[in-house]
Amino acid sequence: MAGEKIMMGLDIGSSWVRAVIGTVARDGTVMIDSICERPSEGVRGGAIVNIEQTLKTITSVITEAQLQAGADVQQIIIGVGGNHIEGIPSQGVVGINAKDQEIKREDIYRSLEVARAFELPLEREILHTLVQDFRVDGRDGIKDPIDMLGHRLESRVLVVTASSSICQNERKCIQRAGFQVQRLVAQQLADAEAVLSVEEKEMGTILINIGGGITNMIVYANGAPVFTGGVNLGGNHVTSDIAYILN
Ligand SMILES: Nc1ncnc2c1ncn2[C@@H]1O[C@H](COP(=O)(O)OP(=O)(O)OP(=O)(O)O)[C@@H](O)[C@H]1O
Ligand SMILES: [Mg+2]
Structure with missing residues (x-):
């Protein structure tokens, strides 16, 4: 429809790489066309540590998301998180x-x-x-x-x-996969937009997202963000600690 825009978001996580394609209507509402995920490789603590491995996963996730949505999206919005934010x-x-x-x-x-x-x-x-x-x-x-x-x-x-070198590696990986980076978004902000209501932001809320390798945080007070950051610890550390004790 006229005025609609198709957008793709990509989350290169420590456990999963996820892509989402959505159609944004003129009034700003988003209709999700496809969501696709693959186990992640070459990512540690929210940062790419092996471009070749990550490139393979990214290419396959993006290709599948595009097939499911029936859309050819070249510009991608990337989420970045971790202790460098x-x-x-x-x-x-x-x-x-x-x-x-x-x-x-x-x-x-x-x-x-x-x-x-x-x-x-x-x-x-x-x-x-x-x-x-x-x-x-x-x-x-x-x-x-x-x-x-x-x-x-x-x-x-x-x-x-954010750390320029971590951001540059994300950009490089997307460009090598043959796509363009539309912009980088702090995952903390994306999390807040996805789950917090206006009332929760107004009342004051601490939002914590525990991932596989990183934990992201954002704090709202009086409707506005007052703190954001992250630590490079996540569910994988809990899993390996339990495994270590049981062994
Ligand atoms: N139902 C569940 N209960 C408890 N833990 C879970 C559950 N499902 C997934 N996890 C844990 O959550 C982690 C994966 O979270 P998530 O998919 O958000 O990480 P990620 O985005 O790939 O990584 P990161 O954001 O840390 O780079 C893994 O450690 C996994 O073991
Ligand atoms: Mg994550």
Whole structure:
């Protein structure tokens, strides 16, 4: 149908590689066309450690997902997680220059640019700039300042960063499989979008996803993400500890 867009998401996990193809309607709702999974190879602690092995699994999962969906999708959204994901709180302050002192969308973009403009440690890249809230002339907790009057706009954000080398390996693997990476998404954020309701985010929730090799976390308070991260420990460690004791 006109305005519809087909998208593919790929999760290269320590236990499973999973692909999902969905059709996004103009109003933003997603219809799932296919879900496909294969046992993972060459992935440890959420990072690719053997490109050749991972490449084989990725190619077969994507091919099957496309066959099931009857769609030829070239652009892929990749989920990345683990202990290399870090949420850094930051602020960006800008002055409102318009004569009528009305805050416009461009002012918000400028304040977010300022919030992002800190010195990023080597080997890190920014995945997301997640808005927590805004402060206008010292007034806290404003969710949408557009059209408000003010002299000083301050955005408070959580900048989600990731290891560049881990991200580059993911990109390289997808490109070698003959596809393009549309974007990388922190798995913590994808988890929250999938399972948390608006009320849960508002009330305050800690969301923990225990995978095979990694455990991802994200914390929401007052409707906004305030912390995200991960540890490279998962169900496989529990399984091997139990096996070790029983042997
Ligand atoms: N029903 C279950 N009860 C308990 N543990 C389970 C169950 N099903 C799967 N697991 C465990 O969950 C883990 C797999 O989780 P998942 O598929 O989320 O991992 P993954 O995404 O491949 O890996 P990761 O995200 O850590 O890179 C394995 O350790 C498996 O033993
Ligand atoms: Mg996982």
